[in-house]
Amino acid sequence: MSISNRVDIVSVPLGERSYDILIGAGILQVVGALIEKHDLPKQTVIITDRKVASLYLSVVETSLRRSGCSVFTITIPPGEKEKSLQRAGRVYTQLLRRGISRRSTIIALGGGVVGDLAGFIAATYQRGVSFVQIPTTLLSQVDSSVGGKTGINHHLGKNMIGAFYQPAFVLSDVATLKTLPPRELVCGLGEVVKYGIILDEEFFCFTQRNLARALRSQHTVLRAMVKACCTMKAFVVSRDERESGLRTILNFGHTVGHALEKAGHFHSLKHGEAVLWGMLAETLAAQLLGMIREEDVRRICDLISSVPMPPLPQEAFRSLAAAMRLDKKAVEGKIICILPTRIGGVTPPTAVEESILENVLQQMRHYEL
Amino acid sequence: MSISNRVDIVSVPLGERSYDILIGAGILQVVGALIEKHDLPKQTVIITDRKVASLYLSVVETSLRRSGCSVFTITIPPGEKEKSLQRAGRVYTQLLRRGISRRSTIIALGGGVVGDLAGFIAATYQRGVSFVQIPTTLLSQVDSSVGGKTGINHHLGKNMIGAFYQPAFVLSDVATLKTLPPRELVCGLGEVVKYGIILDEEFFCFTQRNLARALRSQHTVLRAMVKACCTMKAFVVSRDERESGLRTILNFGHTVGHALEKAGHFHSLKHGEAVLWGMLAETLAAQLLGMIREEDVRRICDLISSVPMPPLPQEAFRSLAAAMRLDKKAVEGKIICILPTRIGGVTPPTAVEESILENVLQQMRHYEL
Numbered sequence: 139m140s141i142s143n144r145v146d147i148v149s150v151p152l153g154e155r156s157y158d159i160l161i162g163a164g165i166l167q168v169v170g171a172l173i174e175k176h177d178l179p180k181q182t183v184i185i186t187d188r189k190v191a192s193l194y195l196s197v198v199e200t201s202l203r204r205s206g207c208s209v210f211t212i213t214i215p216p217g218e219k220e221k222s223l224q225r226a227g228r229v230y231t232q233l234l235r236r237g238i239s240r241r242s243t244i245i246a247l248g249g250g251v252v253g254d255l256a257g258f259i260a261a262t263y264q265r266g267v268s269f270v271q272i273p274t275t276l277l278s279q280v281d282s283s284v285g286g287k288t289g290i291n292h293h294l295g296k297n298m299i300g301a302f303y304q305p306a307f308v309l310s311d312v313a314t315l316k317t318l319p320p321r322e323l324v325c326g327l328g329e330v331v332k333y334g335i336i337l338d339e340e341f342f343c344f345t346q347r348n349l350a351r352a353l354r355s356q357h358t359v360l361r362a363m364v365k366a367c368c369t370m371k372a373f374v375v376s377r378d379e380r381e382s383g384l385r386t387i388l389n390f391g392h393t394v395g396h397a398l399e400k401a402g403h404f405h406s407l408k409h410g411e412a413v414l415w416g417m418l419a420e421t422l423a424a425q426l427l428g429m430i431r432e433e434d435v436r437r438i439c440d441l442i443s444s445v446p447m448p449p450l451p452q453e454a455f456r457s458l459a460a461a462m463r464l465d466k467k468a469v470e471g472k473i474i475c476i477l478p479t480r481i482g483g484v485t486p487p488t489a490v491e492e493s494i495l496e497n498v499l500q501q502m503r504h505y506e507l
Numbered sequence: 508m509s510i511s512n513r514v515d516i517v518s519v520p521l522g523e524r525s526y527d528i529l530i531g532a533g534i535l536q537v538v539g540a541l542i543e544k545h546d547l548p549k550q551t552v553i554i555t556d557r558k559v560a561s562l563y564l565s566v567v568e569t570s571l572r573r574s575g576c577s578v579f580t581i582t583i584p585p586g587e588k589e590k591s592l593q594r595a596g597r598v599y600t601q602l603l604r605r606g607i608s609r610r611s612t613i614i615a616l617g618g619g620v621v622g623d624l625a626g627f628i629a630a631t632y633q634r635g636v637s638f639v640q641i642p643t644t645l646l647s648q649v650d651s652s653v654g655g656k657t658g659i660n661h662h663l664g665k666n667m668i669g670a671f672y673q674p675a676f677v678l679s680d681v682a683t684l685k686t687l688p689p690r691e692l693v694c695g696l697g698e699v700v701k702y703g704i705i706l707d708e709e710f711f712c713f714t715q716r717n718l719a720r721a722l723r724s725q726h727t728v729l730r731a732m733v734k735a736c737c738t739m740k741a742f743v744v745s746r747d748e749r750e751s752g753l754r755t756i757l758n759f760g761h762t763v764g765h766a767l768e769k770a771g772h773f774h775s776l777k778h779g780e781a782v783l784w785g786m787l788a789e790t791l792a793a794q795l796l797g798m799i800r801e802e803d804v805r806r807i808c809d810l811i812s813s814v815p816m817p818p819l820p821q822e823a824f825r826s827l828a829a830a831m832r833l834d835k836k837a838v839e840g841k842i843i844c845i846l847p848t849r850i851g852g853v854t855p856p857t858a859v860e861e862s863i864l865e866n867v868l869q870q871m872r873h874y875e876l
Contacts, residue, residue: 223592223595223599226592227592230592230661230667230668231661231663234661234663234664234667235663258631261670262627262631262668262669262670263667263668264667264668264669265657265666265670265750266670266671266749287634288634289634292599292600292603294600294603294604295603297634298599298603298633299599299631299632299633300631300633301630301631301635301670302634302635
C-alpha cells in the first residue's frame with residue numbers, strides 16, 4: 139500500500155533519535171505497514187482507553203495482525219487520574235504476566251493521558267522498548283505527541299515523574315477528531331492558539347480566520363493546523379530536546395495553567411482549557427509589566443475569548459501561588475513565566491512577582507468571556 | 508586542591524553522555540570540588556542507606572557544603588527490597604515536599620541498590636536531573652556504577668523497570684571497601700572474576716594471583732581491579748550503550764544468576780553470589796555443549812571455588828526454569844545465555860535448551876565448593 143500520497147510528513151530531527159510524524163485523514167490502517175517499514179519488534183502492545191478502544195481499536199489491531207504482529211491490548215479507564223504511579227505499576231504487572239520482552243513495541247492509541255502514560259511505560263519497561271504514538275485528540279496531535287515528553291502525575295504536581303523518550307514514529311489521523319467531544323477540541327485549539335502567539339503571527343491570523351471551521355471538525359483545516367503546529371514544535375525541540383533553552387517558550391500559558399489545573403484537582407478544567415486561561419493570565423501579566431502593546435493584548439484576548447471555554451472555577455484561586463511555586467518551572471522560589479511581547483514572540487523564562495500574578499487573577503475573576 | 512595526582516581516571520566515551528570514573532583511596536572529600544568542576548546544579552540531594560550514612564555521609568555532606576552546595580539527604584533502609592516502585596514513590600514525595608527543582612543534582616552514596624534506585628529517580632524526577640554516583644561497594648565500583656543502567660525490581664522480576672541514564676561523573680573510593688562485610692566483598696569479586704572470563708585471560712590470571720589479597724581488602728589490589736574492570740566495562744558500553752549487541756556479554760552468569768536470586772526471593776543469595784553460581788552453571792552448560800576445553804572449565808571452576816561462597820539454597824531449584832523464562836534476557840520463550848568458549852572469550856546470546864540447564868543444576872546440587 140502506498141502511504142506517501144495520502145500523508146503529510148513532518149520530520150523531527152534529533153540525531154539518532156529522529157523520527158517522522160505522519161499526518162492524514164483515514165490513515166489508521168497503515169500502522170502495521172509502518173511497523174514493518176521501521177523494522178520495529180512485532181511483539182506489540184497497544185495501550186489505550188475504553189472510549190478510544192470502542193472507536194478505533196479494531197482497525198489498529200487488524201492492521202497490526204495483517205502485518206504479522208502479535209497484539210496485546212491494555213485498556214485503561216479514561217481520565218487524567220490514570221497518569222499515576224499506581225496505574226504504571228499495574229501496567230508493568232500486566233506486561234510481565236503476559237511475558238512481554240524487551241524486544242517489543244508499545245503503541246499509545248489515544249489522547250495525552252494515554253500517550254504520556256504509555257510513553258513513560260515504554261521508557262522504563264525493561265529499561266526501554268520501542269514506542270509508537272497514535273494520538274487521537276487534537277491536543278495530543280498538535281502537542282504532546284511531539285518532542286518525547288512522557289510523564290505521570292504525583293499528588294503534589296502534574297508530570298513530576300517522567301522521561302524524555304522519543305517514539306519511532308507518530309501517526310496522526312485527523313479523521314479520529316470527528317468523534318472528539320467539543321471540550322476536547324477546545325483543548326487542542328488552546329495549543330493551536332499558543333503556537334501563533336509564541337512563534338508565528340501569520341499562523342495566528344490563519345487560526346483567527348479558521349477557528350469556526352476547526353470547531354466544526356473540518357478535516358482540511360484541522361490537518362493544516364496539525365501540520366503547522368508539529369512543524370513549529372519539531373523546529374523548537376530539535377534545537378533543545380531537553381528543555382534547557384528555546385523549548386521553554388512552549389510553556390507559555392503553562393505556569394498559570396498547571397496551577398489552575400492543580401488547584402481544581404485536575405477535574406474542573408481540562409489541560410487545554412487551563413492553558414487557555416493561563417495564556418490569558420500571562421498575557422495580562424505582560425500587559426501590567428508594560429512588555430506588550432495594548433493592540434496585541436486585545437487581539438490575543440479576542441482570539442482566546444472566541445474559543446468556547448468553561449468559566450474559571452472559584453476554587454482555582456485558593457492556594458494558586460503555592461501550586462505555582464511547586465511547578466517544575468519554578469526556580470529558587472520565584473515564579474517563572476513565559477510572557478508574550480507581541481503576536482509571534484515571547485520572552486525567555488522570566489521571574490514574575492507573585493503580586494503581579496495575584497493582581498491578574500483578581501482581574502480574571504471578573505472576566506467575561 | 509589538586510585531584511589529579513591521587514586518582515586514576517577511566518573515561519566512558521558515550522558522545523554527549525560521556526563521563527569519567529575517578530578511582531582512588533581516600534578521595535570522598537573531593538566530591539564538592541567535582542560538582543563545581545562539572546558545573547552541576549548546587550541544589551544537591553544525597554540518597555544513601557543507613558549503614559553507609561553512618562560511615563561516610565558526614566565527609567560527603569561537609570565537602571558539598573564547603574563548595575557552596577545545599578544538601579538534602581534521603582536515607583533509606585539497606586537491602587534489595589528498597590529497589591521498589593513503592594520506595595521510589597516515597598522518594599518522589601520527599602523531593603517534592605522539599606521543593607527540589609529540576610535544576611538539582613542527585614548523588615547516590617552507597618552500593619548497587621542505592622545506585623540503581625537513585626539513578627532511576629534521577630532519570631525520572633521531573634524528567635531527569637543531574638546524577639552523580641559514589642559507589643561504596645566493590646560490586647558497584649566494578650560494575651553497576653559503569654554504563655548507566657538504573658532500575659528497580661518488580662515482584663515478577665529484578666530490574667524490570669528502569670532506564671539507561673548516565674551520571675555526570677563517578678567517584679570510586681576504594682578506602683570505603685575496608686568497612687565492607689566479607690560477603691559484599693565476595694559479591695564484587697564475582698564480577699571481577701567475570702571480566703577475566705569474558706574478556707581478558709591476563710586479568711583472569713591477575714585475579715587468581717591476587718584473590719587472597721583482595722579478600723583482605725588490600726587497597727592497591729582492589730584499586731587495580733576496579734580500574735581494570737571499569738576500563739573493560741567502559742570499552743564494552745561505549746560500543747553498545749543500550750545493550751543491543753556486544754554489551755550482552757556482560758550478562759555472563761546472569762541468566763542463571765538472576766533466576767537463582769529470584770527463586771531465593773532475593774535474600775538467600777546476594778546478587779554477586781548468585782552471579783558466581785550462575786557463571787559456574789553457564790560454564791558447565793558450555794562444557795555439556797562441547798563449546799569449551801576441559802582445561803579452561805577446570806581453571807574457571809577452580810577460581811570460582813576459591814571465592815568463599817554460601818551454599819546454593821535448595822529452594823533455588825524450585826520454579827527456576829520459569830524464573831529464567833521471565834528474565835529480560837528471554838526471547839520468545841527460549842532461555843538465552845552467554846556461554847564461555849575459553850578464558851577471555853564468550854559467545855553472543857545463545858539459546859540454551861531448558862534440559863541442558865536442568866542437567867547442570869542437578870550437577871550443581873551436589874557440587875562441593
